[in-house]
Amino acid sequence: METIEQGDAFDPDCPTRLVLDRIGDRWTVLILLTLRDGPRRFTELRRKVNGVTPKVLTQTLRAMERDGLVTREVYAEVPPRVEYTLTALGMSLQTPIQAITDWAEANVGKVMAAREESLRA
Template sequence: MEDSLRPGDAFDPNCPTRLVLDRIGDKWSVLVVLSLLDGPRRFTELRHTIGGVTPKVLTQTLRVMERDGLLTREVFAEVPPRVEYALTPLGRSLRAPIEAVTAWAEANVGAVVAARARHDERASPAAATG
């Protein structure tokens, strides 16, 4: 079997699976996928929908995702030129896992924030001397 078609091993430090996990574990990539689930969008629409992402970071994210085969970039010969981004079938295959992780994050954000606050309170210098 050709190496590119062989299943990966995320626990092997030399396996490219880790590169894929980095990509799909990146918050900006996750938000781009979620933003494109309903269809193609222009750069400005993506930036507005995602919120808080700088143009530079969004551009870098889109380029890497295109390189990884997760989305396409289509330039329309108009004045001014129009560019749209859309998920590929590979990118769309991330729908279920990303929606599941997003739903978990939204459902548990309160518990995580509370746990952080408790931890920080215990770890603060005032708590240690108190």
């Protein structure tokens, strides 16, 4: 299997776009932020990431696991307990994701004002 060390996001055939799609997904970002403090069970994630359906949360977690951002651990208990944890790769996203979150929280008023202004125009 070929290893790509560096990509070109402007090349339509570059897999970098797949990575950007994954980390640009709104549910991925919220799951990453939720898991930064440690492992969480599915129900905890669903409660914290308010608004996500169980189906979409499952799909997103599977994609994140496939992409190496989270691990899923099943404990042999009754009922079975499943926990999701960030991998080292997932943890490496914390700084950029937090920076974007901080920017969004600091500028939400300006963005909403711009939206209101465009609706009046």
